[in-house]
Amino acid sequence: MSSGAPSSLADPAVLRARRTEDVVVGDEIVRHRLASRVIHWSVALLFFLALFSGLPIWTPVLGWMAHLLGGLNVCRWLHPWAGLLFFLAMAAMFVHWLGDMRLEPPDREWLRPRKMVEYMKHEGDEAEVGKYNGGQKLFFFAVALGAAGLIVSGLVLWFPLSFPRMASELATLLHDLTFILFVVAVVLHVYLGTAAEPGTFHSMVRGTVTRRWARFHHPRWYREVTGERPRHP
Amino acid sequence: MPQTLEIRRSSASLWGEKTGMRHLPVVAKYIDTTTCIGCKACEVACQEWNDLGPVPTVQTGTYQTLPNLHPEFWNLIRFNERETDKGFAWLMRKDQCMHCEDPGCLAACPSPGAIVQYANGIVDVNPAQCIGCGYCETGCPFDVPKFHQKTGKMAKCTLCVDRVGVGLEPACIKACPTACLQFGTKDDMVARGRSRVEALKANGFDHAVLYDPPGVGGTGVVTVLAHGDHPEWYGLPRDPRVSPLLRLWKSVLRPLGAVAMLGTLFAAVGHFMYQGPKEPREGA
Structure with missing residues:
Protein backbone atom coordinates (compact mmCIF):
# COMPACT_ATOMS: atom_id res chain seq x y z
CA MET A 1 0.00 0.00 0.00
CA SER A 2 2.33 2.65 -1.18
CA SER A 3 0.56 5.01 -3.52
CA GLY A 4 -2.86 5.12 -1.85
CA ALA A 5 -6.11 3.21 -1.88
CA PRO A 6 -7.58 3.32 -5.40
CA SER A 7 -5.74 0.22 -6.67
CA SER A 8 -7.33 -1.92 -3.98
CA LEU A 9 -10.90 -0.76 -4.53
CA ALA A 10 -11.91 -3.59 -6.83
CA ASP A 11 -10.78 -6.24 -4.38
CA PRO A 12 -13.93 -8.12 -3.22
CA ALA A 13 -12.51 -8.35 0.29
CA VAL A 14 -12.12 -4.59 0.38
CA LEU A 15 -15.63 -4.06 -0.92
CA ARG A 16 -16.96 -6.37 1.78
CA ALA A 17 -14.98 -4.57 4.40
CA ARG A 18 -16.61 -1.32 3.35
CA ARG A 19 -19.89 -2.68 4.64
CA THR A 20 -18.43 -2.80 8.11
CA GLU A 21 -17.71 0.35 9.96
CA ASP A 22 -14.56 1.28 11.93
CA VAL A 23 -12.17 -1.14 10.23
CA VAL A 24 -8.86 -0.47 8.57
CA VAL A 25 -8.81 -1.20 4.84
CA GLY A 26 -5.30 -0.80 3.56
CA ASP A 27 -4.33 2.82 3.88
CA GLU A 28 -7.86 3.88 4.72
CA ILE A 29 -10.39 3.43 7.48
CA VAL A 30 -14.07 2.74 6.88
CA ARG A 31 -15.92 5.52 8.65
CA HIS A 32 -19.42 5.19 7.18
CA ARG A 33 -20.61 1.82 5.94
CA LEU A 34 -23.06 1.65 3.07
CA ALA A 35 -26.17 1.67 5.29
CA SER A 36 -25.04 4.86 7.04
CA ARG A 37 -24.41 6.59 3.75
CA VAL A 38 -27.72 5.51 2.20
CA ILE A 39 -29.61 6.79 5.23
CA HIS A 40 -27.66 10.05 5.26
CA TRP A 41 -28.27 10.77 1.58
CA SER A 42 -31.94 9.82 1.83
CA VAL A 43 -32.31 12.39 4.58
CA ALA A 44 -30.36 14.97 2.61
CA LEU A 45 -32.25 14.45 -0.65
CA LEU A 46 -35.64 14.56 1.03
CA PHE A 47 -34.57 17.60 3.03
CA PHE A 48 -33.73 19.57 -0.08
CA LEU A 49 -36.88 18.37 -1.85
CA ALA A 50 -38.95 19.60 1.09
CA LEU A 51 -36.91 22.79 1.26
CA PHE A 52 -37.24 23.72 -2.40
CA SER A 53 -40.94 22.88 -2.49
CA GLY A 54 -41.51 24.80 0.76
CA LEU A 55 -39.54 27.98 0.12
CA PRO A 56 -41.85 29.27 -2.66
CA ILE A 57 -44.78 28.82 -0.28
CA TRP A 58 -42.78 30.65 2.40
CA THR A 59 -42.09 33.72 0.30
CA PRO A 60 -42.97 34.87 -3.23
CA VAL A 61 -39.37 36.09 -3.58
CA LEU A 62 -38.46 32.44 -4.15
CA GLY A 63 -41.49 31.75 -6.33
CA TRP A 64 -39.15 30.77 -9.18
CA MET A 65 -38.30 27.59 -7.27
CA ALA A 66 -41.90 26.49 -7.70
CA HIS A 67 -41.48 26.61 -11.47
CA LEU A 68 -38.58 24.17 -11.25
CA LEU A 69 -40.95 21.68 -9.64
CA GLY A 70 -43.95 22.34 -11.86
CA GLY A 71 -45.67 25.24 -10.15
CA LEU A 72 -47.01 26.20 -6.76
CA ASN A 73 -49.89 23.73 -6.97
CA VAL A 74 -47.33 20.93 -7.33
CA CYS A 75 -45.38 22.32 -4.37
CA ARG A 76 -48.51 22.41 -2.25
CA TRP A 77 -48.96 18.70 -2.98
CA LEU A 78 -45.29 17.71 -2.95
CA HIS A 79 -44.09 19.59 0.12
CA PRO A 80 -46.07 17.71 2.78
CA TRP A 81 -45.23 14.31 1.30
CA ALA A 82 -41.55 15.16 0.94
CA GLY A 83 -41.66 16.46 4.51
CA LEU A 84 -43.29 13.28 5.78
CA LEU A 85 -40.72 11.06 4.04
CA PHE A 86 -37.96 13.34 5.32
CA PHE A 87 -39.21 12.82 8.84
CA LEU A 88 -39.29 9.05 8.41
CA ALA A 89 -35.73 9.06 7.04
CA MET A 90 -34.70 11.27 9.97
CA ALA A 91 -36.29 8.83 12.38
CA ALA A 92 -34.34 5.96 10.79
CA MET A 93 -31.15 8.02 10.99
CA PHE A 94 -31.78 8.84 14.63
CA VAL A 95 -32.10 5.20 15.55
CA HIS A 96 -29.14 4.25 13.37
CA TRP A 97 -26.73 6.77 14.86
CA LEU A 98 -27.97 7.22 18.40
CA GLY A 99 -25.46 4.76 19.82
CA ASP A 100 -22.52 6.70 18.38
CA MET A 101 -23.86 10.05 19.51
CA ARG A 102 -24.00 9.74 23.28
CA LEU A 103 -22.49 12.82 24.85
CA GLU A 104 -19.38 12.01 26.88
CA PRO A 105 -17.35 14.27 29.18
CA PRO A 106 -14.82 15.24 26.43
CA ASP A 107 -17.77 16.24 24.21
CA ARG A 108 -19.18 18.51 26.89
CA GLU A 109 -15.75 20.08 27.18
CA TRP A 110 -15.65 20.47 23.38
CA LEU A 111 -19.02 22.26 23.41
CA ARG A 112 -17.84 25.13 25.61
CA PRO A 113 -18.07 28.31 23.50
CA ARG A 114 -14.36 29.06 23.90
CA LYS A 115 -13.48 25.60 22.64
CA MET A 116 -15.78 25.92 19.66
CA VAL A 117 -14.17 29.23 18.68
CA GLU A 118 -10.76 27.55 18.98
CA TYR A 119 -12.02 24.75 16.78
CA MET A 120 -13.11 27.20 14.08
CA LYS A 121 -9.75 28.98 14.36
CA HIS A 122 -7.98 25.62 13.89
CA GLU A 123 -6.35 26.04 17.30
CA GLY A 124 -8.26 23.41 19.23
CA ASP A 125 -6.83 20.44 21.04
CA GLU A 126 -8.62 17.47 19.50
CA ALA A 127 -6.66 14.69 21.23
CA GLU A 128 -9.71 13.26 23.01
CA VAL A 129 -12.13 13.52 20.07
CA GLY A 130 -13.70 10.16 19.31
CA LYS A 131 -15.57 9.13 16.19
CA TYR A 132 -17.77 12.22 16.43
CA ASN A 133 -16.86 15.49 18.10
CA GLY A 134 -19.15 17.47 20.38
CA GLY A 135 -20.31 19.70 17.55
CA GLN A 136 -21.35 16.76 15.40
CA LYS A 137 -23.29 15.28 18.30
CA LEU A 138 -24.93 18.63 18.98
CA PHE A 139 -25.92 18.86 15.32
CA PHE A 140 -27.33 15.34 15.47
CA PHE A 141 -29.61 16.11 18.39
CA ALA A 142 -30.49 19.58 17.10
CA VAL A 143 -31.73 18.27 13.75
CA ALA A 144 -33.60 15.44 15.45
CA LEU A 145 -35.39 18.00 17.61
CA GLY A 146 -35.90 20.21 14.57
CA ALA A 147 -37.43 17.35 12.58
CA ALA A 148 -39.85 16.68 15.44
CA GLY A 149 -40.87 20.36 15.48
CA LEU A 150 -41.28 20.36 11.70
CA ILE A 151 -43.45 17.24 11.57
CA VAL A 152 -45.72 18.35 14.42
CA SER A 153 -46.28 21.82 12.99
CA GLY A 154 -46.25 20.48 9.44
CA LEU A 155 -49.11 18.07 10.06
CA VAL A 156 -51.21 20.94 11.43
CA LEU A 157 -50.37 23.09 8.40
CA TRP A 158 -51.14 20.21 6.04
CA PHE A 159 -54.72 20.15 7.33
CA PRO A 160 -55.19 23.61 8.87
CA LEU A 161 -58.99 23.37 8.76
CA SER A 162 -59.00 20.32 11.04
CA PHE A 163 -57.44 22.21 13.93
CA PRO A 164 -58.43 25.23 16.02
CA ARG A 165 -57.31 28.52 14.51
CA MET A 166 -54.82 29.18 17.30
CA ALA A 167 -53.18 25.81 16.62
CA SER A 168 -52.71 26.67 12.95
CA GLU A 169 -51.23 30.04 13.79
CA LEU A 170 -48.80 28.64 16.35
CA ALA A 171 -47.90 25.85 13.94
CA THR A 172 -47.05 28.43 11.27
CA LEU A 173 -44.79 30.21 13.72
CA LEU A 174 -43.14 26.99 14.91
CA HIS A 175 -42.65 25.68 11.36
CA ASP A 176 -41.11 29.00 10.34
CA LEU A 177 -38.74 29.24 13.29
CA THR A 178 -37.68 25.60 13.12
CA PHE A 179 -37.00 25.62 9.41
CA ILE A 180 -34.89 28.80 9.66
CA LEU A 181 -32.73 27.29 12.41
CA PHE A 182 -32.60 24.05 10.45
CA VAL A 183 -31.31 25.78 7.33
CA VAL A 184 -28.72 27.69 9.37
CA ALA A 185 -27.52 24.40 10.86
CA VAL A 186 -27.48 22.64 7.48
CA VAL A 187 -25.44 25.44 5.88
CA LEU A 188 -22.83 25.02 8.63
CA HIS A 189 -23.01 21.22 8.34
CA VAL A 190 -22.46 21.28 4.57
CA TYR A 191 -19.64 23.79 4.87
CA LEU A 192 -17.79 21.85 7.57
CA GLY A 193 -18.38 18.60 5.72
CA THR A 194 -16.99 19.83 2.40
CA ALA A 195 -14.77 22.85 1.83
CA ALA A 196 -13.74 23.47 5.44
CA GLU A 197 -12.37 20.00 6.09
CA PRO A 198 -11.06 18.19 3.03
CA GLY A 199 -11.54 14.44 3.09
CA THR A 200 -14.76 14.57 5.07
CA PHE A 201 -17.07 14.58 2.06
CA HIS A 202 -15.28 11.53 0.69
CA SER A 203 -16.16 9.63 3.85
CA MET A 204 -19.88 10.21 3.24
CA VAL A 205 -19.64 9.29 -0.45
CA ARG A 206 -17.19 6.38 -0.60
CA GLY A 207 -17.26 5.54 3.07
CA THR A 208 -13.57 5.79 3.86
CA VAL A 209 -11.12 8.31 5.25
CA THR A 210 -7.33 8.29 5.18
CA ARG A 211 -5.37 7.38 8.29
CA ARG A 212 -3.98 10.87 8.19
CA TRP A 213 -7.45 12.40 8.22
CA ALA A 214 -8.59 10.19 11.08
CA ARG A 215 -5.47 10.86 13.15
CA PHE A 216 -5.91 14.60 12.65
CA HIS A 217 -9.66 15.07 13.14
CA HIS A 218 -10.65 12.16 15.35
CA PRO A 219 -7.51 10.96 17.17
CA ARG A 220 -9.20 8.88 19.85
CA TRP A 221 -11.33 7.08 17.25
CA TYR A 222 -8.15 6.50 15.22
CA ARG A 223 -6.45 4.94 18.22
CA GLU A 224 -9.46 2.75 18.94
CA VAL A 225 -9.71 1.52 15.37
CA THR A 226 -6.01 0.94 14.73
CA GLY A 227 -4.83 0.09 18.22
CA GLU A 228 -1.99 2.59 17.90
CA ARG A 229 -0.64 4.31 20.98
CA PRO A 230 -1.07 8.06 21.27
CA ARG A 231 1.92 9.88 19.88
CA HIS A 232 3.65 12.35 22.14
CA PRO A 233 5.47 14.99 20.22
CA MET B 1 -70.79 54.76 -10.60
CA PRO B 2 -67.75 53.75 -12.70
CA GLN B 3 -66.61 50.23 -11.94
CA THR B 4 -63.64 48.45 -13.42
CA LEU B 5 -61.51 45.56 -12.27
CA GLU B 6 -58.47 47.61 -11.29
CA ILE B 7 -56.48 45.73 -8.66
CA ARG B 8 -55.46 47.48 -5.47
CA ARG B 9 -53.83 44.61 -3.62
CA SER B 10 -52.86 41.06 -4.49
CA SER B 11 -51.86 38.15 -2.25
CA ALA B 12 -48.19 37.13 -1.94
CA SER B 13 -47.14 39.90 -4.31
CA LEU B 14 -44.30 42.33 -3.78
CA TRP B 15 -44.08 45.05 -6.36
CA GLY B 16 -46.33 45.92 -9.24
CA GLU B 17 -49.39 44.35 -7.69
CA LYS B 18 -51.49 47.45 -8.27
CA THR B 19 -52.91 47.91 -11.72
CA GLY B 20 -55.00 50.97 -10.90
CA MET B 21 -54.67 54.23 -12.78
CA ARG B 22 -58.01 55.41 -11.52
CA HIS B 23 -59.19 56.25 -8.07
CA LEU B 24 -62.50 54.47 -7.79
CA PRO B 25 -65.03 54.92 -5.05
CA VAL B 26 -65.06 52.05 -2.57
CA VAL B 27 -68.35 50.18 -2.64
CA ALA B 28 -70.24 48.57 0.22
CA LYS B 29 -73.32 46.59 1.06
CA TYR B 30 -75.67 47.94 3.66
CA ILE B 31 -77.47 45.38 5.81
CA ASP B 32 -80.17 46.45 8.24
CA THR B 33 -80.83 43.51 10.55
CA THR B 34 -83.78 45.38 12.09
CA THR B 35 -85.82 45.30 8.88
CA CYS B 36 -84.75 41.86 7.62
CA ILE B 37 -87.74 39.50 7.55
CA GLY B 38 -85.70 36.35 6.97
CA CYS B 39 -87.32 35.57 3.60
CA LYS B 40 -84.01 34.25 2.17
CA ALA B 41 -84.66 35.78 -1.25
CA CYS B 42 -81.01 36.89 -1.15
CA GLU B 43 -79.89 33.29 -0.63
CA VAL B 44 -81.82 32.16 -3.71
CA ALA B 45 -80.64 35.10 -5.80
CA CYS B 46 -77.03 34.36 -4.85
CA GLN B 47 -77.35 30.70 -5.83
CA GLU B 48 -79.01 31.58 -9.13
CA TRP B 49 -76.69 34.38 -10.24
CA ASN B 50 -73.55 32.48 -9.31
CA ASP B 51 -74.79 29.13 -10.68
CA LEU B 52 -74.24 27.44 -7.32
CA GLY B 53 -75.86 24.52 -5.61
CA PRO B 54 -78.32 23.11 -4.97
CA VAL B 55 -76.97 22.40 -1.49
CA PRO B 56 -79.09 20.10 0.69
CA THR B 57 -80.40 21.97 3.71
CA VAL B 58 -79.44 20.92 7.22
CA GLN B 59 -81.98 21.05 10.02
CA THR B 60 -80.50 22.90 12.99
CA GLY B 61 -83.71 23.58 14.88
CA THR B 62 -84.18 27.03 13.35
CA TYR B 63 -85.13 28.42 9.96
CA GLN B 64 -81.45 28.63 9.06
CA THR B 65 -80.65 26.86 5.77
CA LEU B 66 -77.21 25.53 6.74
CA PRO B 67 -75.16 25.55 9.94
CA ASN B 68 -72.44 27.57 8.22
CA LEU B 69 -71.32 29.09 4.96
CA HIS B 70 -70.41 26.47 2.36
CA PRO B 71 -68.20 26.47 -0.76
CA GLU B 72 -71.38 26.39 -2.84
CA PHE B 73 -73.47 28.55 -0.53
CA TRP B 74 -72.00 32.02 -0.08
CA ASN B 75 -74.93 33.92 1.38
CA LEU B 76 -76.58 32.64 4.54
CA ILE B 77 -79.25 34.20 6.75
CA ARG B 78 -78.34 33.39 10.33
CA PHE B 79 -81.28 32.99 12.70
CA ASN B 80 -80.69 33.54 16.40
CA GLU B 81 -83.09 33.76 19.33
CA ARG B 82 -82.11 35.89 22.29
CA GLU B 83 -83.58 37.21 25.51
CA THR B 84 -82.79 40.95 25.35
CA ASP B 85 -83.50 43.99 27.53
CA LYS B 86 -86.44 44.58 25.17
CA GLY B 87 -87.75 41.07 25.69
CA PHE B 88 -87.42 38.04 23.45
CA ALA B 89 -85.89 38.82 20.05
CA TRP B 90 -85.58 36.91 16.83
CA LEU B 91 -82.36 38.11 15.23
CA MET B 92 -81.59 37.56 11.57
CA ARG B 93 -78.43 38.57 9.83
CA LYS B 94 -77.26 38.01 6.31
CA ASP B 95 -73.81 36.41 6.55
CA GLN B 96 -71.32 36.50 3.67
CA CYS B 97 -67.81 37.74 2.93
CA MET B 98 -67.31 41.06 4.67
CA HIS B 99 -64.85 42.39 2.03
CA CYS B 100 -62.50 43.82 4.65
CA GLU B 101 -60.40 46.85 3.91
CA ASP B 102 -57.49 44.90 5.44
CA PRO B 103 -58.34 41.29 4.51
CA GLY B 104 -56.92 38.56 6.72
CA CYS B 105 -57.41 36.01 3.93
CA LEU B 106 -55.26 38.05 1.56
CA ALA B 107 -52.56 38.50 4.19
CA ALA B 108 -52.46 34.76 4.91
CA CYS B 109 -52.51 33.58 1.27
CA PRO B 110 -49.12 32.27 0.02
CA SER B 111 -50.04 32.12 -3.68
CA PRO B 112 -49.42 35.23 -5.77
CA GLY B 113 -52.68 36.66 -7.06
CA ALA B 114 -54.94 33.95 -5.65
CA ILE B 115 -56.75 36.58 -3.58
CA VAL B 116 -57.08 40.09 -4.93
CA GLN B 117 -58.65 43.26 -3.64
CA TYR B 118 -60.01 45.40 -6.44
CA ALA B 119 -59.69 49.15 -6.34
CA ASN B 120 -63.37 49.36 -5.42
CA GLY B 121 -62.71 47.29 -2.29
CA ILE B 122 -64.15 43.94 -3.45
CA VAL B 123 -62.06 40.97 -2.24
CA ASP B 124 -62.11 38.07 -4.68
CA VAL B 125 -60.56 34.61 -5.07
CA ASN B 126 -58.92 33.71 -8.36
CA PRO B 127 -59.35 29.91 -8.52
CA ALA B 128 -56.67 29.55 -11.20
CA GLN B 129 -54.04 30.75 -8.73
CA CYS B 130 -55.54 29.13 -5.61
CA ILE B 131 -53.51 26.16 -4.34
CA GLY B 132 -56.17 25.08 -1.83
CA CYS B 133 -53.95 25.32 1.23
CA GLY B 134 -56.75 26.63 3.45
CA TYR B 135 -54.66 29.39 5.02
CA CYS B 136 -57.23 32.04 4.00
CA GLU B 137 -59.89 30.31 6.04
CA THR B 138 -57.54 30.27 9.01
CA GLY B 139 -56.65 33.92 8.40
CA CYS B 140 -60.23 35.18 8.04
CA PRO B 141 -61.58 36.63 11.31
CA PHE B 142 -65.13 35.98 10.05
CA ASP B 143 -64.56 32.34 9.02
CA VAL B 144 -65.88 32.99 5.52
CA PRO B 145 -63.80 31.29 2.78
CA LYS B 146 -64.62 27.61 2.45
CA PHE B 147 -62.57 24.83 0.91
CA HIS B 148 -64.33 22.95 -1.86
CA GLN B 149 -63.45 19.24 -1.86
CA LYS B 150 -64.64 18.91 -5.47
CA THR B 151 -62.38 21.59 -6.93
CA GLY B 152 -59.61 21.70 -4.34
CA LYS B 153 -60.03 25.48 -4.27
CA MET B 154 -61.44 28.03 -1.87
CA ALA B 155 -64.74 29.73 -2.64
CA LYS B 156 -66.67 32.65 -1.19
CA CYS B 157 -68.92 35.62 -2.01
CA THR B 158 -67.50 37.79 -4.80
CA LEU B 159 -69.78 40.74 -3.98
CA CYS B 160 -71.06 39.93 -7.48
CA VAL B 161 -67.96 41.54 -8.93
CA ASP B 162 -69.21 40.53 -12.39
CA ARG B 163 -72.40 42.53 -11.86
CA VAL B 164 -70.82 45.45 -10.04
CA GLY B 165 -68.21 45.71 -12.80
CA VAL B 166 -70.90 46.56 -15.33
CA GLY B 167 -72.83 48.91 -13.08
CA LEU B 168 -75.39 46.51 -11.62
CA GLU B 169 -76.04 45.94 -7.95
CA PRO B 170 -75.23 42.53 -6.40
CA ALA B 171 -77.86 39.80 -6.87
CA CYS B 172 -78.71 39.64 -3.16
CA ILE B 173 -79.43 43.37 -3.05
CA LYS B 174 -81.57 43.14 -6.19
CA ALA B 175 -83.71 40.43 -4.61
CA CYS B 176 -84.35 42.01 -1.20
CA PRO B 177 -88.05 42.90 -0.81
CA THR B 178 -87.74 45.14 2.27
CA ALA B 179 -84.77 47.27 1.19
CA CYS B 180 -82.93 46.10 4.30
CA LEU B 181 -80.16 45.33 1.78
CA GLN B 182 -78.77 48.24 -0.18
CA PHE B 183 -75.71 48.89 -2.25
CA GLY B 184 -73.65 51.97 -3.09
CA THR B 185 -70.45 53.76 -2.21
CA LYS B 186 -69.08 53.00 1.21
CA ASP B 187 -69.52 56.65 2.21
CA ASP B 188 -73.20 56.62 1.24
CA MET B 189 -73.84 53.31 2.99
CA VAL B 190 -72.13 54.47 6.18
CA ALA B 191 -74.18 57.68 6.15
CA ARG B 192 -77.37 55.67 5.66
CA GLY B 193 -76.40 53.32 8.44
CA ARG B 194 -75.63 56.15 10.85
CA SER B 195 -79.01 57.78 10.31
CA ARG B 196 -80.71 54.42 10.81
CA VAL B 197 -78.77 53.92 14.07
CA GLU B 198 -79.90 57.38 15.22
CA ALA B 199 -83.49 56.45 14.47
CA LEU B 200 -83.12 53.22 16.46
CA LYS B 201 -81.62 55.08 19.40
CA ALA B 202 -84.50 57.55 19.30
CA ASN B 203 -86.80 54.53 19.55
CA GLY B 204 -85.14 53.21 22.69
CA PHE B 205 -82.44 50.93 21.26
CA ASP B 206 -79.63 52.66 23.13
CA HIS B 207 -76.98 50.16 22.07
CA ALA B 208 -77.70 50.25 18.35
CA VAL B 209 -74.54 50.48 16.24
CA LEU B 210 -73.35 50.37 12.67
CA TYR B 211 -70.99 47.38 12.62
CA ASP B 212 -67.93 48.43 10.59
CA PRO B 213 -65.07 46.99 12.67
CA PRO B 214 -61.90 49.13 12.69
CA GLY B 215 -59.65 46.13 13.52
CA VAL B 216 -59.78 45.08 9.85
CA GLY B 217 -59.83 48.64 8.54
CA GLY B 218 -63.60 48.60 8.21
CA THR B 219 -65.59 46.22 6.03
CA GLY B 220 -67.27 46.37 2.65
CA VAL B 221 -70.43 45.21 4.40
CA VAL B 222 -71.83 47.59 7.00
CA THR B 223 -74.43 46.10 9.30
CA VAL B 224 -76.99 47.86 11.46
CA LEU B 225 -77.36 46.02 14.78
CA ALA B 226 -80.09 46.97 17.24
CA HIS B 227 -78.18 45.20 20.01
CA GLY B 228 -74.74 46.49 19.09
CA ASP B 229 -73.36 45.72 22.54
CA HIS B 230 -73.77 42.02 21.70
CA PRO B 231 -72.45 41.46 18.13
CA GLU B 232 -71.94 37.80 19.02
CA TRP B 233 -75.74 37.41 19.20
CA TYR B 234 -75.64 37.91 15.44
CA GLY B 235 -72.67 35.60 14.93
CA LEU B 236 -70.27 38.50 14.55
CA PRO B 237 -66.91 38.77 16.34
CA ARG B 238 -66.66 41.66 18.78
CA ASP B 239 -63.28 42.94 17.65
CA PRO B 240 -62.15 41.13 14.49
CA ARG B 241 -58.58 41.72 13.45
CA VAL B 242 -55.90 40.14 11.33
Missing part, protein backbone atom coordinates in the same frame (compact mmCIF):
# COMPACT_ATOMS: atom_id res chain seq x y z
CA SER B 243 -53.95 37.77 13.58
CA PRO B 244 -50.91 39.41 15.19
CA LEU B 245 -49.14 36.02 14.94
CA LEU B 246 -49.59 36.12 11.17
CA ARG B 247 -48.10 39.61 11.07
CA LEU B 248 -45.28 38.49 13.41
CA TRP B 249 -44.07 35.75 11.11
CA LYS B 250 -44.66 37.53 7.81
CA SER B 251 -43.26 40.93 8.80
CA VAL B 252 -40.69 40.10 11.47
CA LEU B 253 -39.68 36.45 11.52
CA ARG B 254 -39.51 36.08 7.74
CA PRO B 255 -37.05 38.95 7.08
CA LEU B 256 -35.04 37.97 10.16
CA GLY B 257 -34.95 34.38 8.92
CA ALA B 258 -33.77 35.46 5.47
CA VAL B 259 -30.98 37.50 7.07
CA ALA B 260 -30.01 34.59 9.34
CA MET B 261 -29.88 32.06 6.51
CA LEU B 262 -28.04 34.30 4.05
CA GLY B 263 -25.80 35.54 6.88
CA THR B 264 -24.74 31.99 7.69
CA LEU B 265 -23.94 31.37 4.04
CA PHE B 266 -21.79 34.51 3.89
CA ALA B 267 -20.16 33.63 7.21
CA ALA B 268 -19.18 30.23 5.83
CA VAL B 269 -17.68 31.76 2.69
CA GLY B 270 -15.91 34.40 4.77
CA HIS B 271 -14.54 31.81 7.17
CA PHE B 272 -13.19 29.76 4.30
CA MET B 273 -11.49 32.77 2.71
CA TYR B 274 -9.94 33.83 6.02
CA GLN B 275 -9.17 30.49 7.61
CA GLY B 276 -8.89 28.14 4.66
CA PRO B 277 -9.35 24.39 4.82
CA LYS B 278 -8.45 22.53 7.99
CA GLU B 279 -5.77 20.01 7.14
CA PRO B 280 -2.95 18.31 8.99
CA ARG B 281 0.34 20.15 8.72
CA GLU B 282 3.04 18.52 6.67
CA GLY B 283 4.54 15.60 8.50
CA ALA B 284 1.65 15.20 10.92
